[in-house]
Amino acid sequence: xxxxxxxxxxxxxxxxxxxxxxxxxxxxxxxxxxxxxxxxxxxxxxxxxxxxxxxxxxxxxxxxxxxxxxxxxxxxxxxxxxxxxxxxxxxxxxxxxxxxxxxxxxxxxxxxx
Amino acid sequence: xxxxxxxxxxxxxxxxxxxxxxxxxxxxxxxxxxxxxxxxxxxxxxxxxxxxxxxxxxxxxxxxxxxxxxxxxxxxxxxxxxxxxxxxxxxxxxxxxxxxxxxxxxxxxxxxxxxxxx
Numbered sequence: 001x002x003x004x005x006x007x008x009x010x011x012x013x014x015x016x017x018x019x020x021x022x023x024x025x026x027x028x029x030x031x032x033x034x035x036x037x038x039x040x041x042x043x044x045x046x047x048x049x050x051x052x053x054x055x056x057x058x059x060x061x062x063x064x065x066x067x068x069x070x071x072x073x074x075x076x077x078x079x080x081x082x083x084x085x086x087x088x089x090x091x092x093x094x095x096x097x098x099x100x101x102x103x104x105x106x107x108x109x110x111x112x113x
Numbered sequence: 114x115x116x117x118x119x120x121x122x123x124x125x126x127x128x129x130x131x132x133x134x135x136x137x138x139x140x141x142x143x144x145x146x147x148x149x150x151x152x153x154x155x156x157x158x159x160x161x162x163x164x165x166x167x168x169x170x171x172x173x174x175x176x177x178x179x180x181x182x183x184x185x186x187x188x189x190x191x192x193x194x195x196x197x198x199x200x201x202x203x204x205x206x207x208x209x210x211x212x213x214x215x216x217x218x219x220x221x222x223x224x225x226x227x228x229x230x231x
Contacts, residue, residue, distance in 0.1 A: 002157075041223070042224065099144065101159075104155040106155050107155050
């Protein structure tokens with residue numbers, strides 16, 4: 001375990017479904033992130049939260065909706081996704097945004113059918 | 114567009130050979146981090162470099178930050194099969210504030226996929 005726990009590990013959903021990804025860390029980190037990793041593409045930053053406040057939305061479509069109820073938990077709500085949204089979704093946390101290494105979770109492998 | 118370029122995209126080596134991956138930017142970088150992702154796994158933080166010309170070593174791994182802080186390299190000496198995976202650089206392109214705290218973001222390179230043949 002990395003200290004950052006993501007659930008579920010795998011998810012298959014239809015384009016009309018609504019699902020949520022969950023991320024939890026008890027490392028005492030202040031910042032949490034959602035990344036998308038697709039085949040043959042760099043890691044794409046989606047959202048950044050610092051002290052529960054969203055500080056970055058990297059032009060992500062509205063069918064992805066983040067939620068950060070406290071500094072230990074982060075959610076990614078999904079609705080009406082497209083097949084091209086199939087990817088590995090990684091959550092990460094860090095002490096501060098860029099001066100410390102990120103701790104990544106194991107990811108959720110999402111398949112949209 | 115991509116502001117942190119990493120090359121090569123793929124590298125196949127025989128066990129025992131050396132390996133190097135390079136990260137380049139046209140922008141001065143505040144810092145650079147390196148991560149390793151094993152096949153089927155998630156990125157794991159290896160190291161951070163912040164000073165111009167900095168060199169750090171971890172066993173067979175040597176990390177360098179360029180004098181102009183626009184490039185970095187990761188060199189592995191005498192590769193082993195356990196070295197297989199994707200190596201990513203990640204850099205901060207956003208200037209920090211005077212207090213040293215930055216709520217900017219890390220930009221990841223495309224990664225270099227290393228295959229080691231026994």
